[in-house]
Amino acid sequence: MRKFGIIGVGNVGRTVAYTLVTKGIADSLVLIDKDRKRARAEQVDLQDAQARLSTTTQVSIQDYEDLKDVEVLYISAGDVSISTNGGNRFDEFKLTSAVVKEIAPKIVASGFHGIIIDIMNPCDAVTSYLQKLTGFSKQRVFGTGTFLDTARMQRVVGEKLNINSRSVEGYVLGEHGNTQFVAWSSVRVQGKAIKELPEAKDFDFDALADAAKQGAWEVASGKGFTSDAIATCAVSLGQAVLSDARIVCPVSGYSSLYDTYVGIPAIVGKNGIESTVTLPLDTAEQAKFAHSAQMIHDSVAKLD
Numbered sequence: 001m002r003k004f005g006i007i008g009v010g011n012v013g014r015t016v017a018y019t020l021v022t023k024g025i026a027d028s029l030v031l032i033d034k035d036r037k038r039a040r041a042e043q044v045d046l047q048d049a050q051a052r053l054s055t056t057t058q059v060s061i062q063d064y065e066d067l068k069d070v071e072v073l074y075i076s077a078g079d080v081s082i083s084t085n086g087g088n089r090f091d092e093f094k095l096t097s098a099v100v101k102e103i104a105p106k107i108v109a110s111g112f113h114g115i116i117i118d119i120m121n122p123c124d125a126v127t128s129y130l131q132k133l134t135g136f137s138k139q140r141v142f143g144t145g146t147f148l149d150t151a152r153m154q155r156v157v158g159e160k161l162n163i164n165s166r167s168v169e170g171y172v173l174g175e176h177g178n179t180q181f182v183a184w185s186s187v188r189v190q191g192k193a194i195k196e197l198p199e200a201k202d203f204d205f206d207a208l209a210d211a212a213k214q215g216a217w218e219v220a221s222g223k224g225f226t227s228d229a230i231a232t233c234a235v236s237l238g239q240a241v242l243s244d245a246r247i248v249c250p251v252s253g254y255s256s257l258y259d260t261y262v263g264i265p266a267i268v269g270k271n272g273i274e275s276t277v278t279l280p281l282d283t284a285e286q287a288k289f290a291h292s293a294q295m296i297h298d299s300v301a302k303l304d
């Protein structure tokens with residue numbers, strides 16, 4: 001039985017739920033929201049959809065005890081308007097750290113023994129706090145991190161070169177936030193290092209990185225939030241866990257060097273983060289990574 005849970009069914013949580021149900025990925029789904037009416041509304045809407053689907057998902061709501069045998073639990077509670085209004089994901093930390101304080105004991109008490117994928121912002125700092133307060137292993141708790149930012153970088157580079165974004169490989173690393181950076185040394189286009197492509201010799205790489213970073217605000221300024229791309233990233237990570245895919249993805253994982261969660265390439269499989277991958281970053285990229293990781297570490301250290 002492929003069983004998922006989602007805590008927080010706002011714009012992101014409900015899109016994750018919709019994807020899991022309509023693509024037939026979940027056999028069973030638990031929805032929890034502090035707004036009971038909202039959870040009930042999403043349950044009924046998803047149940048109504050199923051008369052037109054060829055797959056069936058049992059959708060239950062509001063019962064932490066039901067998380068006991070959930071394999072993948074997404075955390076997408078919060079209030080997105082706080083970070084979109086200020087343009088800084090850390091603005092939401094006061095609220096989302098309080099959410100963690102409230103839900104962590106309930107998750108633990110349920111007997112949950114699966115994998116947690118955090119989506120809440122500021123993603124790296126919240127994931128660190130969630131791991132600390134649940135006491136679960138660092139393998140079992142990770143965040144979507146720069147998986148989404150990497151997709152944005154692939155889009156921006158793909159548009160620039162007029163090729164499919166899936167022909168662009170590489171990583172955005174560090175914070176899912178303002179101190180993130182594109183590790184251009186890792187970016188390859190149709191198998192070739194981007195910096196060695198003749199057509200890229202006049203590219204302004206800083207401007208491309210900035211365009212990828214601004215992707216979130218471009219979407220949010222038009223619709224008030226982001227949902228489709230992040231839900232797609234989250235579902236794909238959940239599927240990697242369930243199928244023990246062991247694919248390498250840039251997610252928010254624990255770095256022992258900086259004693260914090262931060263966007264790093266990791267092998268995602270049935271145990272969550274199976275291992276992390278160390279890239280041969282150049283000196284400038286190493287400095288950017290250190291700066292980003294230290295900033296996240298210091299923000300979490302301020303919490304009690």
Ligand SMILES: NC(=O)c1ccc[n+]([C@@H]2O[C@H](COP(=O)([O-])OP(=O)(O)OC[C@H]3O[C@@H](n4cnc5c(N)ncnc54)[C@H](O)[C@@H]3O)[C@@H](O)[C@H]2O)c1
Nearest residue numbers: 008009010011012033034076077078079080119120121230
């Ligand atoms: N990691 C990423 O790449 C990424 C991308 C988009 C959004 N986000 C973040 O994901 C989170 C959700 O975004 P959204 O647009 O769905 O927000 P939203 O404001 O639409 O929905 C948040 C939901 O969480 C619920 N909630 C709040 N506190 C709760 C609690 N204690 N227990 C249970 N439910 C609670 C609210 O009732 C609401 O339904 C935000 O933190 C947002 O910043 C992250």
